[in-house]
Amino acid sequence: MSLLTRNEAAGKIMVALDKPDAQAALELAERLQGFGCWMKVGMELFFAAGPAIVQELKSRGFRIFLDLKMHDIPNTVRGGARSITRLGVDLFNVHGAGGLAMMSAAAEGVQDALQAGDVEQAPLVIAVTQLTSTSQQVLNDEIGIPGDLENAVVHYAELARKAGLQGVVASPLEVAAVKKACGASFITVTPGIRPRWAEVGDQTRITTPRDALEGGTDYLVIGRPITGASKPEEALDTILKEMTQL
Numbered sequence: 001m002s003l004l005t006r007n008e009a010a011g012k013i014m015v016a017l018d019k020p021d022a023q024a025a026l027e028l029a030e031r032l033q034g035f036g037c038w039m040k041v042g043m044e045l046f047f048a049a050g051p052a053i054v055q056e057l058k059s060r061g062f063r064i065f066l067d068l069k070m071h072d073i074p075n076t077v078r079g080g081a082r083s084i085t086r087l088g089v090d091l092f093n094v095h096g097a098g099g100l101a102m103m104s105a106a107a108e109g110v111q112d113a114l115q116a117g118d119v120e121q122a123p124l125v126i127a128v129t130q131l132t133s134t135s136q137q138v139l140n141d142e143i144g145i146p147g148d149l150e151n152a153v154v155h156y157a158e159l160a161r162k163a164g165l166q167g168v169v170a171s172p173l174e175v176a177a178v179k180k181a182c183g184a185s186f187i188t189v190t191p192g193i194r195p196r197w198a199e200v201g202d203q204t205r206i207t208t209p210r211d212a213l214e215g216g217t218d219y220l221v222i223g224r225p226i227t228g229a230s231k232p233e234e235a236l237d238t239i240l241k242e243m244t245q246l
């Protein structure tokens with residue numbers, strides 16, 4: 001594989017802004033401003049700071065992945081997707097476990113907002129397959145889904161594609177299988193990224209940033225290895241070097 005430029009690699013990174021309030025999040029965003037990464041706003045930040053944090057980050061030029069993992073009846077998810085689309089985010093997710101009708105409703109909610117003229121650009125919608133903290137044993141013995149974890153991920157990916165979604169959240173270990181089943185242009189967004197020098201924490205299905213890139217992922221979601229560092233900009237810089245240098 002040919003190596004990416006630093007800017008190309010940075011454009012594939014989504015920094016998980018898992019911070020308790022707007023001030024902490026914006027301080028961190030400011031330190032990472034020049035890199036050209038996406039920002040991922042998840043539950044911790046959104047539940048504390050609300051939609052205003054999305055507008056603020058957008059006004060600073062960041063592309064936004066809103067990670068609220070909707071999982072509800074189709075009608076509720078359709079309305080939720082409509083509201084999220086109106087916020088002007090670039091990408092958001094729903095749970096594949098909600099099934100085909102629920103994922104189709106998410107896609108319909110996006111169309112509702114477009115047809116109402118609320119926004120001009122449709123966000124990408126992707127489905128969470130199996131959380132990257134879930135191991136094979138937990139999938140089988142606790143969650144109660146039998147069989148191979150990779151097959152479970154591919155099953156949800158195929159359902160997501162059928163529902164008209166544009167991609168999935170999966171671990172970098174399943175990217176090849178997802179692309180094989182759903183096509184090269186079906187987007188893979190992969191958390192579970194751990195440089196060798198970072199703590200693994202609660203993630204179980206992990207690779208290094210370089211391995212994720214070489215495995216063909218479209219986007220790398222990276223939180224604590226960057227956000228937990230005393231100098232987040234240096235951690236991100238190190239990751240970019242690891243991704244782009246021979």
Ligand SMILES: O=C(O)c1cc(=O)[nH]c(=O)n1[C@@H]1O[C@H](COP(=O)(O)O)[C@@H](O)[C@H]1O
Nearest residue numbers: 016042067130131132169191221222223224
């Ligand atoms: O949808 C997600 O973003 C997500 C799905 C998943 O399967 N695993 C996962 O870790 N995430 C999110 O990705 C981020 C990973 O953060 P770190 O483990 O700190 O790098 C967190 O914000 C998680 O909420």
